[in-house]
Structures are given as structure tokens and as C-alpha cells.
Amino acid sequence: MSTPNADWIWLDGEFIPWDQANLHILTHTLHYGLGVFEGTRAYKQEDGGTAVFRLGKHLERLERSGKILQIENTYDRDTMAAATLELIARNNLESCYLRHLVFIDAGVMGLHPKDNRIRTAIIAWPWGAYLGEDGLAKGIRCKVSSYVRHFPNSSMSKAKATGNYINSILAKREVVANGYDEAILLDTDGYVAEGSGENIFMVRDGVLKTPPLTSILEGITRETVIQLARDSDIRVEQVLSTRDELYTSDEIFLTGTAAEITPVREVDDRPVGTGTPGPVTKKLQDLYFGVIEGRRPEYRDWLSPVAFDRAA
């Protein structure tokens, strides 16, 4: 995977050259992992333009994460949205991944950084298929991790917090070291929770099942897929599932801004269904790509277009 790169970064209200976005080593978030962030994507549109997918929803979740963890972003949603669109234009990116990050600056050290400045960054760079083009087309191999998902009352799993990702990285490293593509984590009661950076869906007898929002992130792709499924008359149930239900599903797929809709072809060395992406997965994938690329006018409200000329 190539390292991120672009020309400009937005930091605390200003556009600065990529190489100058440097921070002090005592940046509080670096030491204790208390920061909130978003991962969002902008896509090249069928009409030749570029649009951010569900920007408003991502900025809303960023605000909610900040509220949960008491990290008050000093920039409001409209300012963040305008800065995001301008950043894409300035970097001349026809499609990209976006990272919004709200973090605690250097200042007081220790566990009560009451008056440290809250800082905000927006970064944009080109990023292809997170789990590979081959994974999107043919499906990936998953393994249930020995690491358990967050207990809901320990680290606040509804907040997209930087520190929460230690759990994800442990799980991902464990399964990749054993030759798998992605980890599936169970919750503290042993039910299926989510992937290391994705929500999970299972299909059995034409019904789509996904875990309820107890210990998992409120995924925006998850919400999108639920709506697309309902609009296509596919029944969706938000129910707890056990590990062995993964083994008897007809289809499984993971959803996320980075992973998009990635089919799972194998779990714990057992083929999922026929071992190739099934009809429900393919239908939703097709619909999703149509929506994000502006080919489905009925979902155009989810797209925020970039005005490239304004940044000249």
C-alpha cells in the first residue's frame, strides 16, 4: 500500500503544504489515544465531477464522537464541510479518501488535559480498494480473532476514537500473521460484532442480518446498505448472531467507507455458501457503486459535489 500524499492539508482553519503539517512530540493525543476522527470518501462521478459521499453524516458522527469523549471541535459542521470540499479542489483529487481528525494538543501532560487546545485537521489523499480489488470482486478470507470487541462501558464504542483502534490493530495483525485478509471480532458475550474496520452482514434464505448497535461502530455504510436493501425489498434484521451462524450463512459481506462492500468467501477455513460472492451481495454492491458514482438520481442527496474552479 502506498503512503498517503497530496499537496495541501487543512489544519486549524488554514491550508498548509503537506510537508509542513508537523506537530509537537508532546501532542497529548499521541500519548494517550484520546482523539476522534472520520474516514470519508469522495468519488469520481458519472458526469465527470467529484462528490463526497455522505459528508454531512460523517461530520455529524464526528461531532457525536466528540460529545461522547468531551473533545469539543472548535469548527462547526458548515465550516468543516466547506473546508473539506475546498481541500479536495485545491489538491485536484478526482477521487480520494478523507480523514477528519480532532485531537488534543501539547500542554498539560497526564490524564486530565482540561485546558489543552483542541486542534482539527482534514487530510485528503488517493486511496484505492482497502481490502484489494481482488477482494471486492472475489471475496476475502476472514478469521474470528481471539481479541474481543470493546465492552460497551469501557471505551465507548460509538465514538470513533483513535485509541479504540488498538483493539482493531491487534485483531488485524493476528489474523494477517496467520494468512487471512481480515479479522471478525466477537463481543464480550461471544456474539458476532464486526470486522476490525468494518461492519458485518450475513445472508441466509434471502434475509439480511446484521448485529445491533450494542458494542459496534454505527457505520454509515451499514446504515446506507440497510436503506438500499429495504428500498430493494430485501428483509433486514438487526439481531445478535453466534459464531456458528457465520459458518452456515449463504453469504457474508463487510461494509465500511474504506472497505465499501467487500464479500467474504471464507470464515475460519470454511467456505461461505458456494465460496464465491452471492446474489444479494452482488446486488447490493452494484447498487452501492451506482449510488456513490452518481448513477442513481434517487440517492443524489447523499452526494456533496466539489467545485474545482472555486479553488483556483
Ligand code: PMP
Ligand atoms: N466498524 C469499525 C470498527 C470501523 O472502523 C468502521 C470504519 N469507520 C466501520 C465499522 C464502518 O463504518 P463506516 O461505514 O461509517 O465507514
